[in-house]
Amino acid sequence: MRDIRLIQGDITTIPVDAVVNAANSSLLGGGGVDGAIHRVGGPSILEACRELRATTLPDGLPAGDAVATTAGRLPAKWVIHTVGPVWSAREDRSEVLASAYRRSLEVATELGAASVAFPAVSAGIYGWPHESAAEIALSTVDASPFSGAVTFVLFSDDMLRVFEATRDRLR
Template sequence: MTADITVQRADITTVAADAIVNAANSSLLGGGGVDGAIHRRGGPAILEECRELRRTRYPDGLPAGDAVATTAGRLPARWVIHTVGPVYSTTDDRSAVLASAYRRSLEVAAELGAASVVFPAVSAGIYGWPADDAARIAVETVRASPFAGTVSFALFSDPMLRTFEAALAAPRAG
């Protein structure tokens, strides 16, 4: 059984789910884009848990491709799963690291018992990953995952929504 996958045009901080995924930076201490929005809307409880994670488990920061969960604070979710996607490079293929960010997020969601997970377009914003390739990697990775819940992509713009819709409509790789 594989995940039921949908896409929606939405602000991820307003979507109700068991877990939402934060496209975090390795510091886990907030930033711009999705990361900043989640920290602002979720409130100080998220930052407090992130600081504790940095103090204990990740003193050097969360590695790219990994994921870890915290409370969702004031967000309409139970948990925030923070994942660090790679910065896009034209000289170094980091596709496996981007796929790992999605895969590890779903593994963490399963460990938590989450039945619904909402992702942003990891690495497709300030990290510069081309949208069509980011969407393809995201959809293929979720399809290949054993996660059996509901997965949604909450996309902030119409062009990104259309890109993910096209990736979802594409035939399965393999």
């Protein structure tokens, strides 16, 4: 497995080229990581998202896709907004979650980003089981052709331990 950094912390404080936002499809802010990125990054992020909605994404960003905006006041150059799926016990949406990571790294490559910080997409309010979320995240990033540095910034010690155990198991 490639070298993927795992830390517990606040993703809005990490100095990287691109911070990935676990956004909702409206791109207009929300709770959790999305709300924190919009609060700390400031109004220029929301303005850029509104422009996307008014032009190229009138129906919002589909789950599994990604798009970039300015990072505003964050210590990053860009925010890559991605929409993860809501977990379902009746429907396997694993490929949509993997696509959110893949598309984020494709956008990072297009931007020329050399470093990317991810949250645990879909593992918060969207209810994705943590072990499965970690496995999909780590295996998808590991398989990506993205050549830059990848850091997962996990909000809690518990989530950090899940990601560490998953990484160790996948090695």
